[in-house]
Structure formats: C-alpha cells, structure tokens
Amino acid sequence: GGCLAMTAPASGSGHIRLCSAKIPRDAAVANTCKIPLGAVVEPFSRHLEQGVKRISVPSAAHVARCSNCFALASPFCDLRRGPTNQIAGWRCALCGTLNAPPATKEHENVLLGQTEAGGGCAELRFPPMSETGSGSVSRTLVLVVDSTLDADQLDLLRPGLVGFLRDALRDDLAPTSVALVTYGSSVRFHRLAIQTGGPVSESDAFPARLQSRRNSARADRLLAAGRSRWFARVAPDANGRARLVEGLERALLSVNPYEADGGAAAHERPRCMVGAIALACRAAALPGDWSRGKGPSLASVLVVGGGWCTAGPGAVPGLSDADRQLRELESAREVEAIAEEIGGAGSCIVDILGCGHVPLDVTGLYPLTQNTGGCLLTYEAVGDSLWRGMRETWARTVGVGAVADFRVGGGVRVDRICGPVVPWPAAARPPIGSAAGGLTDNAVGLTSCERGVGVCLSLRMLENVSRDSCFLQGEFYYADLGGERRLRV
Structure with missing residues (x-):
C-alpha cells in the first residue's frame, strides 16, 4: 500500500524503459531510501515501428490536448460517454482535468486515434505548412x-x-x-x-x-x-x-x-x-x-x-x-x-x-x-x-529538427535529461496552438533524429503521490526525410 507500481504498456514497453518496478508514494521516503527513479526513452525503436499507431491530423488545432497541462490525450485517459454513446468529455491522465468533448467529427476522430494507440506510441502526421510549403530534406x-x-x-x-x-x-x-x-x-x-x-x-x-x-x-x-x-x-x-x-x-x-x-x-x-x-x-x-x-x-x-x-x-x-x-x-x-x-x-x-x-x-x-x-x-x-x-x-536517420519534451504527473518532476541533446531556448518555442505548442521547461533539442537513439531521464519526487497512478509522457516533434511534420508521443 505504501508503494506505487511503475509499468509501461506491454506492447510498447520498448519505447519507455523504467529503472524501478515500484516507487514509494511518500516523497520523503522516496528521497531518503535512494531508490533510483528514472527512465530511458527511445522514440524511434528499431524493433517496435510496426506497433506505432499513425494518425493523419488535419491541423494542429485538431490535436487533443489537456486544457490545463497541455498533455496529449493517450490510451490512459478516461473517455466519458453520454446517453447515446457520444463522447461527453475526457479526463487527462497526468493532471486529472476533465476536458470538454470534441467540437467536430474531425476532432473526435483524432481524439479516438490518440486514445486507441494500444502500443503506447502514436505518431500524428500534419499537412504541409501553407506559409512555407513542403519539400524533401x-x-x-x-x-x-x-x-x-x-x-x-x-x-x-x-x-x-x-x-x-x-x-x-x-x-x-x-x-x-x-x-x-x-x-x-x-x-x-x-x-x-x-x-x-x-x-x-x-x-x-x-x-x-x-x-x-x-x-x-x-x-x-x-x-x-x-x-x-x-x-x-x-x-x-x-x-x-x-x-x-x-x-x-x-x-x-x-x-x-x-x-x-x-x-x-x-x-x-x-x-x-x-x-x-x-x-x-x-x-x-x-x-x-x-x-x-x-x-x-x-x-x-x-x-x-x-x-x-x-x-x-x-x-x-x-x-x-x-x-x-x-x-x-x-x-x-x-x-x-x-x-x-x-x-x-x-x-x-x-x-x-x-x-x-x-x-x-x-x-x-x-x-x-x-x-x-x-x-x-x-x-x-x-x-x-x-x-x-x-x-x-x-x-538510421529518420528525420531532422527534432525537439523532445517530457511531462510527468502526480508530484514527480524531471530532474535531469541526459543523452544527445542540446538546450532549447524559450525564445525559439512556438506559440500554443501550433503543432509543438505548449512546450514545457523540459523541452530539449535532439542533436539527431535516428533509430536506436535514446534519452535518459532522472526523475524526482517533489510531492506525495495522491492518486493511484502517475504517468510519464514523451513528445517528439520532427520533420521526416520527406519534409513532412510529425509528432510522436
């Protein structure tokens, strides 16, 4: 009862590998007992590409994000259904906020695609940006x-x-x-x-x-x-x-x-x-x-x-x-x-x-x-x-211009990010509402966008975990070698 199990989706566990099977719910105990708390995130796993759910998105405005913490909707979110089985809202897995139902059928299709990514990894594919066009790398x-x-x-x-x-x-x-x-x-x-x-x-x-x-x-x-x-x-x-x-x-x-x-x-x-x-x-x-x-x-x-x-x-x-x-x-x-x-x-x-x-x-x-x-x-x-x-x-190269961002709920915070990363200045961050909108202070640039390359996260508990679950979400924005924009979560 004093510990919280840390698990990953069975079919997508290769994308996120946790270093501990359980962590204490109490922050003071967690920081005292020295149990390692961290994860290795491999966004482009060599062996799990077939399990990635790919979703075509009409625009960045159709991406289902939490109105409070801007986390993306995922299979761990709770969909609320109305009397006629229509979606009446969805609850964010990271912060617990109850979000409004999708505005249109297109919004609903994207939300369902994000929440049905059974392998724990989905890739949103955006159309070319109208102001710049699209071109191969x-x-x-x-x-x-x-x-x-x-x-x-x-x-x-x-x-x-x-x-x-x-x-x-x-x-x-x-x-x-x-x-x-x-x-x-x-x-x-x-x-x-x-x-x-x-x-x-x-x-x-x-x-x-x-x-x-x-x-x-x-x-x-x-x-x-x-x-x-x-x-x-x-x-x-x-x-x-x-x-x-x-x-x-x-x-x-x-x-x-x-x-x-x-x-x-x-x-x-x-x-x-x-x-x-x-x-x-x-x-x-x-x-x-x-x-x-x-x-x-x-x-x-x-x-x-x-x-x-x-x-x-x-x-x-x-x-x-x-x-x-x-x-x-x-x-x-x-x-x-x-x-x-x-x-x-x-x-x-x-x-x-x-x-x-x-x-x-x-x-x-x-x-x-x-x-x-x-x-x-x-x-x-x-x-x-x-x-x-x-x-x-x-x-092994799959794209260019990759940016990684990480969100953790339940009083756990990202303490350090190690790997082939470079600082991502706040001035370069796109506005909220764009494909990469709502980046956190954890956002970093990746020196390359390749298969088999991972990022190590060191996590820290700042507060007690009050809920029955705590989630880690990684977002990776990049352009593939065909010049198309992608968001992998």
Whole structure:
C-alpha cells in the first residue's frame, strides 16, 4: 500500500524503459531510501515501428490536448460517454482535468486515434505548412577518407566505398549531393563530376590550420568559392547516378597510398583528421545550388580513418614532446570548440569509423560525434563488417529538427535529461496552438533524429503521490526525410 507500481504498456514497453518496478508514494521516503527513479526513452525503436499507431491530423488545432497541462490525450485517459454513446468529455491522465468533448467529427476522430494507440506510441502526421510549403530534406553525403593508409588497405577501401555509394543512390531517399574529402598532411576536396576529355580527377588542397578559429572567415571564403566544384548534385536518372559513382571511383584511384618516410609507423603519419572534419562540415553547411525544394537540410559526414589525428587542430602530441600534457590540453580544447561549433548548427551529423589496424583516439574524437548525434566505431580491418556499419550508419536517420519534451504527473518532476541533446531556448518555442505548442521547461533539442537513439531521464519526487497512478509522457516533434511534420508521443 505504501508503494506505487511503475509499468509501461506491454506492447510498447520498448519505447519507455523504467529503472524501478515500484516507487514509494511518500516523497520523503522516496528521497531518503535512494531508490533510483528514472527512465530511458527511445522514440524511434528499431524493433517496435510496426506497433506505432499513425494518425493523419488535419491541423494542429485538431490535436487533443489537456486544457490545463497541455498533455496529449493517450490510451490512459478516461473517455466519458453520454446517453447515446457520444463522447461527453475526457479526463487527462497526468493532471486529472476533465476536458470538454470534441467540437467536430474531425476532432473526435483524432481524439479516438490518440486514445486507441494500444502500443503506447502514436505518431500524428500534419499537412504541409501553407506559409512555407513542403519539400524533401536536402541531404548531403560527405565521405571523408584517410589517405595515409597503406596501399593494401586503400585497395580494399576503394571498391567498398564505391559499392556503398551505389547502394545509397538506389534508396528512395538518396542524398541530394555527394562530396569526397581526403586528408593526410593537408585536406583535399575532390571533384566528382566527369567531363569528357578532361583530366581523370581534379582536387583542391587546403592546409589543416585553415580551420583554426582565427582563420574561419578566410576558410568560409575559400570554401564558398569552390563548393560548386566539389559537391556533385545527384541526378534523377540512372545514367547520371552511374556517372557520379564512376566519378567517385576515379577520384579514389587518384589517391596515392602513403609512402613511409624513414619507416614512419602508421600512428605517427601526418594525419589532420579533425581539420578535415571541420572543413567538410563548414563546406556542407554553406548554402549551395545543389539543394532541392524548400525543405530542411541535413549533412551526413562519414569519416573512414586509419589512426590518431597527428597534424592540424586537435593533433595529439608525440611521445617525445616535452610539453606533452600542455599540448594534450590544448588539443582537447580545440576539438571541443570545433565540436561545439558543428553541433550548434544542428544540421550536420559526424560519424567516424576507424579501420586499417591502427586505433583511433576515441576519447579525443568523441566530442565530434557526441555533439552532432553521430557514432564512433572501430573495425580491426577493412571488410564486410565495415561496409555493413557504413550502410547502417547512413540508414538510421529518420528525420531532422527534432525537439523532445517530457511531462510527468502526480508530484514527480524531471530532474535531469541526459543523452544527445542540446538546450532549447524559450525564445525559439512556438506559440500554443501550433503543432509543438505548449512546450514545457523540459523541452530539449535532439542533436539527431535516428533509430536506436535514446534519452535518459532522472526523475524526482517533489510531492506525495495522491492518486493511484502517475504517468510519464514523451513528445517528439520532427520533420521526416520527406519534409513532412510529425509528432510522436
């Protein structure tokens, strides 16, 4: 009698996983006994998509929300029926407010759809916004490849990258544009478009130091001047896409394997990985003529690297460096500054895949992937597991511009939100009545909108739980890759 059971819908329990089966009803007891109170929320579960109830909504005004706390109607709400079985009102599961009946038949259909989501997860689909129209996401794929790999590793890498691009171009949501960047002692942007009678491959080299903060304005000018040459627009026809794949193959063949100078070990070769990532992200973020439609944009920077960053910003000092500790601190600060700049844009995902029998600096590179919602994976060799990882990395993104919000009833409050999130300023919050109207102070932006990515919540009891139940609701607003607005609850 002194505890409250914490449960989730049986068919949708994978979306919200609670860390405790029971919690005390008394707040003082709960805060004294140190029972962990929290949950892991996975809005886009890999294995539960078939159980999500999808509802077409005429407008944001038709969404059934509580008039008091603005929580969405759910299967846990109590529908009140009149003498002729018409809906006479519904009681909010979070705050207990009795809400008025739906005004029209369309409002009633949406309310019934929300309350009949038996799996515990529903997705509301909105029509295009009339003031901006609707357009597919302009998605840019940037391949960033380590050119310091040995000849045998490059020979294995070339056909794998070509096959990966060929598969990506066959998808319904293929990238809008593609670019290739290689790095060693400098960063090189390659031209993928093939011209009859022209050279086999063209490229432009940039020093890695160009990415330092004091050179950012100069970097933008140089990148803006050449971006139309490096970013190849994906043609709608099969022949045009085949030519793009051929252009990538030619560009990769022009990359010469690293020739060790004096027997330099693989981990000591000049490798400006961080500078290459930063320049690639800056170039992808600049406006270009490869965008299509009026939809949002997203850049996927896929890095295939063969070792630690040893040149340019974020370079790891050598073992013989007299000021090693100071250089390590400076390197970490440079990486964090670049990661913060990339992550602040909110439209670029960095994924780093290590290979070539040389370990990556996981600790040093982690901010670049964490701040953008990407991943950092290592593979012992260049082979099938690496190609599979690249395909899964590309396919896991489901949308852009995601915002998460959480509501809890019964005297329980959200204490902390951990995961791939960024602050969501109050000034950016839409007005009440819009699709994302009524956001709480718990609202955060997601660095990426992907399958299998979760958010951890730490909850705290401020008051005694007076009712027989206490509910946690998560709301996720995003635009799918087709440019359509979605609200998943």
